[in-house]
Amino acid sequence: MLQSKSNRDIWSTMTIVIFSVYALFLLYPLFSLLITSVQDPGSGSFSLRYFSDFFSSAYYMEALWNSFKVTIAVTAISALVAVPLAYIMTTVKIKGAILVTTLIIISSVSPPFIGAYSWILLLGRNGVITNFFQNTLGIPVPDIYGFTGISLVLVLQLFPLVYIYTLGALRSVDNSLIEAAESMQCTGLQKMYKIIVPLIIPTLLAGSLLVFMRALSDFGTPMLIGEGYRTIPVLIFNEFISEVGGDAGFAAAISVIVVIIASLVFLLQKYISKKKSFTMSALKPIEAKNSTGVANIVAHTFVYGVTAIALLPRIYVIYTSFLETSGTVFVQRFSLDSYFMSFDRLGSSIQITFMLAIAAMVIIVIMSVFIAYLTVRRPNKINDTLDTVSMFPFIVPGSILGIALLASFNSGPILLGGTAFIMIISFAIRRLPYTIRSSAAILNQISKSVEEASISLGASNLKTFVKITLPMMASGIIAGSILSWINIFSELSTSIILYTGATRTMSIAIYTEVLRGSYGTAAALSTILTIVTVLSLLVFFKVTGKREVAI
Template sequence: MSIATHRQRSVFSKNIATFRQDPMLLFTLLIVGFLLVVFILFPLFKVLTLSVTGSGTFSLSEFRYIFEQWWLRQTFFNSMLLGVITATTSTIIGYIFAYAFARTSMRGRWFFRPLAMLPLVSPPFMFTLSVILLLGRNGLITRYLLGLRGFNIYGLKGLVLVQTIGMFPIAFMNLEGVLQSIGTDLEEAALDLGASRLAVFRNIVLPLSIPGITSSWLLIFVTSLADFANPLVLGGRFDVLSVQAYLQFTGMFNAPRGAALAVLLLFPSLIAFTLQRYLISRRSYVTVTGKPGHMRLRFVSRWLEWCLFAICLMVTGIILLFYLTVIAGAFVKKWGIDWSLSLEHWHYTWDVAFRSFAQTLQLAGIATPISALLGMLIAFLLVRKSFVGKSALGFTSMLSYAVPGTVVGIGYILAFNQPPLLLTGTGLILIICFVFRFMPVSVETGVSQLVQIDRSIEEASTNLGASTAYTFRSITMPLIKPAFIAGLSFAFTRCMTAISAIIFLVSGRWHHVTVLILSQTEIMNLGAASVISLVLVIVVLTGFGLIRLAVGDKNRRLSV
């Protein structure tokens, strides 16, 4: 006991000495910690509290009611089912793409990669719009090409389709890095010893890929659970937790039940996200061979390479078809009724959407740099500084990425609707939501970049008398510019295309373009929704170019 007490005192004394030597570090930690508690933990606490105190006293009656009513109970199982199916199909397709890029000399990479990544910068409804226009009750394929009258794309099958196409790039990016990290020497040795290519894949590549596959599956599972836009429009009678929580909270004005449903959505997401982070922290693909490795691309037979090519072509063909459908929908006068070309939807959109676009760009323009800079600052603290509570800071800063947007939106409404933090109805609450919702990616990219940079450069600055603030501004930030650009790009994309949280926070004074797309889709004004979606994609891609131009990045390769 005395040894443990002595160690605790030693650590405490060391931290006190560090803070005395660098008071700016203490001040920064206090400010960052305060912001994380107020804008991440406090909203979650309000949701949890309301779910068990809706009647004024502590009670689990809302949870009991949810599991007693089959239609509410079913939303939980529907969410789990959709998440499992989507995560499985997306991970399989993502692994096929990753293997084709990392282990073959497949032709057409210049075509497949940008199309495969395009869903990441698209509005949440874009593929749903395409599916309705192509496969809906009045769809071009179902009704006019196949003559199907009773076909119904709404429900589980439609959701699996749009979520898989929209989420498999997450697995692709993750698993391509995993496969590239696995040394090829073992595969080459096995091939030289007479093993078949299938045996090499089954006994070497696949086992080494399992942690990455599991991590990708869990990440997509969390993303599927958090998806709000697609189930709201395409779910039909297939209710899920994210949508039902929104309907209970805003449509039926039953805040305690909406909070309880949000809590049921929160816990599976947190468990899956925690497992995913644990797998990443333990993942290692190092092969020690004593000689430099090299990549030999003939790990698959010619016929298998053509099979991989065909699968990539089919998936990217579907993506391209979806985008072409939205473009066509923007110019067709009345889809399924009047196929003549018209600019009517563009004129209507100019009148209706101009203010929403202007305000969305204004909000994104403010929130994007703040989110990226705050993420870089937290990454710097986590990697370069030692202090009490570092693990808690790291966990809290990443927590908002695991929390579904529906939970965040409900939490912000509950937390900031009364003094001294009366923010509801203002643009500030949207900016704050954007900053802390999308900051974790900047933290993650910043940490990944910093661990690869020798800290002696920054230590030299400190030894020469520079403060932490000066070192971070003048030494660290220029070295982690690629991570900063990635954080800016991600934050800008999500600020422009998010909906699950901000649909609770928009007001008559402050609009968002994705909420406008939703409203146009709900009234089946699909032409206007197509125009807005198309313009939004163009704006996001233009924003990428401007970000790289402003920050001074000369690398033209798009990273999302």
Template sequence: MSELQPRLKNPFSKGPVSNKKFNIRKHFNFWNMVILLSFAGLLLALVYPFSSLIFRSFLERGTNNFTLSNYKDFVRLPYYFSTLKNSFSVCIAATIFATIIGLPMAYISTRYNIWGKKLINIMVILSLMSPPFIGAYSWILLLGRNGFITKIFANFGIHLPTIYGWTGIVLVFTLKFFPYIYLYVSGALKSTDASLEEAAENLGTSGIKKLMTVTFPLILPTISAGALMVFMTSLADFGTPMLIGEGYKVLPVLVYEEFMSEIGGNAAMASALSVVIILCSLSVLMIQKLIIAKKSYTMSALRPPQVKELSLGKRIAATVFCFGIATIAMAQQVVVIITSFIKTSGPIFVKGFSLDSYRLVMHRLSRNITNTFLFSTIAIVIMIVIGLLISYVIVRKKSKATELLDLLIMFPYVIPGAVLGITLLVAFNKKPFMLSGTAGILILAYVIRKLPYTIRSSTAILYQIDPSIEEASINLGVPPMKTFFKITAVLMAPGVFSGAILSWITTINELSSSIILYTGKTSTISVAIYTEVIRASFGTAAALASILTVTTVISILIFNKLSGGQGISM
């Protein structure tokens, strides 16, 4: 027994037990708590809602019994399955046309000495940052049945093709989303190595052949990334096909109609359709990754290409081409602003200008304006705080857990807003998480959907901050948490706020999730624009759209100031 005596120490005495307490305290430090709380938040706000959505898609309407009938009906019934074909048709066409426009425009603006490059960039960015449904509304005003251009041609006996249906959706998507191609490709072309193209020219390859066999294959990952953004954004858009599609239905519109039907929505079928959209988005993303993974695209980029001098005639032609495309793309904002000052008599525009539309908006729809800026501001503050903390653990505390955290945060990036709205309603429409009908569910949707912008800009700038700065502070006796808030967070601030401004711009323009989640008390500007267009109140719709446009312009100017004039890049 004497030999066993040393092992029977008092468990409350100092020894191995105290060391275990110390280890527990060490493992549960501030950053580990951030990781744990982040996972807890994502489980509640993302994993749980999407699990509820998937579960609901397997329930039979009325009985809530398990069934596959919703998915069988989608494949079997042309009413449902045709919308998938329609969605792919407009998305593929818009992606092809956007690439045809954006690729040569990016090449000309980066490789040749055309005039007004900065102005072209600003115009392209402005056309991208406005919501797509405003573009649809603008083209209705121009080329609709009573549109300005339609009437002009009608006076000469020329009847233009209809803007409604497939043609109109593809037109709006192309002019709206080609900036993705332009911005992605412009950034890539500036960083290619000139020696590769020079080597091709020395071997007798030049002109179009050099572009197709050397330059564009080198930047194929970037081109495919831009094309992917066009496809995914087109697939997710709700407002454009709803306003201009008429009988041409796509998946997001069908999801909305199934869920919000006045004769009793079918939430189970809407959930199944939402799952189909998510699977389509993830499948396209995986296909893009597989295509890129087949080849290696690395290069040194030690010698950036020089801007080539064009002859006067070619310089004028190239400048006119780029400005022409940018002007057509930006026409939607110009049309909306001008229209907002035209007098109206009910749904009809009459001669003369006035501020009546703005007075009516301030009198009748002031709550929508207040809601938009209040909800967006709260969402941005939350995003800044979360973005600072999560980006730090993703970059500085790398592990399998933080990789999973990064993946979960980016998941909503490929999810349509309408699907996210339905997901949150399905999950938070009962106790203990009764959020439906409140401002909280709208703010939650904005945070979930737009947080990736802030996270990406925050991680990008954090990679540029030398860790030795933090180490020096800690070595001088400053606690790690205090070091982060006093030094690292301050250095990260420009990147965080730049990403937050981009999130702000897309949040104030958000329609897809807002149209699902709003009530009379929580309606936003984008929802009001949509409802005013549906009611044919085009004057008030234009006034509200102009408010969004001006806010977007101011936000972009602030972004340029914070980013040191670097502008928005992809």
């Protein structure tokens, strides 16, 4: 009895400790942000002036409408590209299908702002493609800036999320449903949109939600190629950071509006998914078949074309990193000067990124293991609430979390602003969901009987967890950790708020180099970042034995 009580106390204590971490570094900063948004800056009394100013101003409402236009367009186009792509890859034997899926995933792991920078080099006013069409063919090409450019960059960056989810869902569809549809003369695109799409609606909504949230919160892309096309993340950043005319209280109010919108979209997605959800068991999964004639040519052209366009900006950045450069001009001579300059001037950012990422990963692994165990093996109302809170950073844009942390810890009694610790905490809080979900998934597959057998032989619950459960969870923990690691390396929106000269990461260094017009060093750092993420992704594939990345 004493042992049982002791074990309960240990897990209860662990719940309290983890809750305390979230309360201090997530709930308290967000609550402080809410309080700031409804305070009069002069008297400190309750006031809705900031919200009134926002909704009564055409300038601010235009930014909100711009964000909605971009986000909705990106989500819709991503689905329109990803669903047919996943359907073709599932039903048609495509040569090099595994490589294609791997390349599509690789195209999505680098930060969106690198894609924006890449397309500046390709379709900017002095871009390679722009110059070719205008100078060689005499055909004017629309430039990459504004709504069109932002949407293009984000679609190519984010459609793989919908593709991966849809690909997984299609494997759960029983082929007998397809055969029944074909027997009723329902074929081709009609079969896909009348039979397949309704069956995978919950999964499609989950993937689309990921795209929606990331597009809504993206900061780097509109900053680089917006050129006056204002979006909410940029507006929040300018209001918070600007030394001339900036207002932290107003930035807080805008942040609250965005969090409310994101939360409503998240709840709507959950509601629709619950209404449309049902269980499918594919006794006879869909099998890819050989296609012939025009249909085969169209299928391969579409798959290879989408993959090539998605990879084009990354490939071109890698290519330009080996060219001689003079500011924004690349000379067609190969050279390693950009790499030498990067290591000479910005080498510290590489070291800082690795140190911050490793420190954050230690926190992520420890917390995710305990959260997964508490929510899966010891479900109760408190642990269920902990699970919900741990996923909340998923719907809070990075720039808003950064502002909340900086505003809360930029003065006593806890002074963290400008330190490496606040960067580490922000990375850990934002990227914990990946490892939590992966750890929980693998734990759900482990039979409780294994742990019960250990306890029946005299081992305590804690010893059983350490000696039995934890080793069996290893593959899920490693897989989730790699996804968290990849996303930490690509983090910009939170870092741009919190960093100082001593905590400048690779993403920030690349972003600032692009703004300065030092395209050579930006390309070299982008290539290094791409190599790190690709190698990490390959390790993930090796550990999991699959070609899917999902949360």
